[in-house]
Amino acid sequence: MYSRSSARVLHVDGDTFFASCEVALDASLSGRPVWVGGGRNGNGIVIAANREAKRFGIATGMACFEAQRACPHGVLARPQYDEYRRLSQAMFRILEEYAPTMAPMSIDEGFLDLTTMDRHVWRHTSATEYVNGLRERIRREVGLPVSAGLGNSPWMAKLATSAAKPGFLEVPPEGEAEFLKDRPLSELCGVGKRRERALAALGARTFGDVARLPSAVLKQRFGIWGQQLWLFANGRWTEPVVLEVKARTTISSNTTLPHDEPDYGAALVFACSELARMVGQLRRERLQAREVGLGIRFTDFTETGARHRFDHAQCRNSIFNTALEGLFDEAMAGAWKPVRQIRLCLWNLKPLDTQPTLWGGTDEERWGAVDEAMERLEGKFGTGTVMTGAQLALRRLDAAHESPKSKCPFAPAREMAKNLWGTDRDPLSRKADWERKLAQVAAHHHG
Template sequence: MTDRFQHTRFEEPAVGGGLPPLDPWEGPAILLVDLDAFFASVEQLDHPAWRGKPVIVGGDPDKHGVVSTASYEARPFGVRSAMPSSTAKRLCPDAIWTHGHFDRYREMSDAIMGILRAETPHVQQVSIDEAFLDVTPTAVNREHPARVAERIQRRVEEQGVTCSIGVGTSKTIAKIASDMDKPRGLTLVYPGGERDFLAPLPVRTMSGIGAAAEEKLRSRGICTLGQLADADLRMLERVFGKLGRVMHVRANGGDDAPVEQDDEVKSVSNEMTFAHDLTKRQDVEAAIATMAAKVGRRLRRKGLRGRTLALRVKFDDLSVRSVQRQLIEPSDDELAYTPLLYRMIDEVWRPGTPVRLIGVGMSGFEEEGAVQESLFDVTEAAPSTGDVEPVVRDKCKRRGLIEATDLVKNRFGETAVRFGRELRNEENTTGSSSKNPADYK
């Protein structure tokens, strides 16, 4: 094979395997397995009548909803993930809409992650529908990485959905390669072919280069990854700091970030987008209480207590402000930390300002006293004062109340028992949901 990178497509296996003859692979081998239009694919699997038709999983078009996933039949109309549902409805008026069935998606994801872990223990799940694998050939196992990828594709297809896989010498290369030939594609970038593969691609293709970085690069005549690879390193470091060196190394095909065998949860969060913006304090506090309760419930189910509490608010102009506090002691008790959230909201919001989304998160599980990088990209942080009264002052009574409600929910479902404040915004949600990798580990 003369090219050092190659696209191939999963088909029924021919004699001797489904792939053409392969050059030997020498060096690291990283796979990125990306489930194709995952939520929509599961819906089509579970609803045979929807197969071959445009399916959109997301929030209501008339309630500030966003698209979580669009099937490949919907994409020719211009529908994309994270697009406002109202726009998607205009582009594809005949699409089938569903808010989604996230327990079902988790069930399917768990089954597929089991397939990946059967291939290698070196698996790093990065979201509900993506995972890196290290399948570097060893002295004991010389199997070609492409053969491993082909087998994974077949086993995933047996579950009723498909995946696209990128194979390269690093996570950066594998990630970009996985996006090159969707759906059901398999793209190989052989050792030594990284520069040629990356060179013609736009700089925005690389993870970590957002709109602001792209504009700074373009203003300096750098539009492709090849131009980035040839750029002056000192200039990049002057403009971007440490990120400049990382960008330069990756554009040249390097990246030694390992596939982390780390199933440890780094954060637990939940957020809600509202069909109608909130402007009154009682409505905002009710939404905070609802999100805080969901986070507390997840923490207890995972056996986790965190020290770093985060609050995120998105306004009607789509601007976002966030704040975090370090708790005096680790907590999984929303009755204790919800009043602190009420105080935190005053730092980023004033009554009357329309609020589109509220999110609550907890992190800081590893080291007591450490404020970890926030799941909400928080720009403001300070220790809590410790003078905030919990909803129920007596700790034993508070714990008893939480344990009792958990028992009822475990037996009868999450909506079996709720505080009155949790019902205030019940009819004011969009049905949208976002992927939170931490909640799938």
């Protein structure tokens, strides 16, 4: 049994992830050298190569034509990021079943907290059996090979994984200093070249060297990090998996209109719909905002703007809409130049602590429930199904808005991308594709 004070952290990492995904997607590639890369004319660089390809000296960063020369019968695969994301999700869904706490770190890497597993789960099995079972399941169900390392902190687990690759390695409790003794400090991420040089100046190239230095020297030279490093090198740094909850401080949006908009009514309609989307996000994240800001950039790059602070944090569409109309009037007073860019920001955020229901006790809660129901309707029937009073009034005022295609071509960009791909992350990375799909959708609409 492990000592009570020691955390047990498992690090799991996909082997040559993108290249392995290609093999998982196309079984005929199994056992063949595969690398992923490209560029428009096949003149790009290799971004991942599987083990079979590495035997031919193919490495990440190498030019694709060089790789082809080194291994003429190998397979160059063009990256399919949507597929990689899908496989990554499938992998993390399995990982989740193996520990109460799982923290993904990147598309193919995550930490699982296995502390106390020895007492509750591993009575009839061992850590090695448990982890190899997990690896085998990912291999069988998702088709991906993963390596893993188990240690008393995320740092240790990560080093164990790189020592194990491909495979699994446990650094046993009390065996940490021994495991680290001859490993170079450069293996630890976060060391960096500058620190590495400074440590070398103290005569330390391996963790064993660090362990032998007086801790005061490291503390004096590197502060808290130095002290941590010393404890780590001696196997005394234990740390559980901590789920990092990034506290959001703002929700913002910045849209450059595809054409210069001389019609301020149309610009305000756009700003309102964009703000409604942001308020939706605010509510989904169970937050409310106390301040809202509007920034406008004109065609000649001059700017104007206004901000408003509420007495209390808000989460209601109607309140934000009214405030935005006021801000817009204030910012645009006397302006005449066409609008180029619109920025919106919600900040001074705090958690929405009540769970709003339709039968909530306060007005605030009832309005919250109305907004939420509206969001659900929009989720089901599409944006624009439900309009707040302010939006409706604007739409009525703005007669030109009756033909929204010509008037509001800029609003749907992000939503379109979402509808097409189910994601709004970096839609421009596939701009050409996206424009083609958009044209198809538009043609379909007209036809």
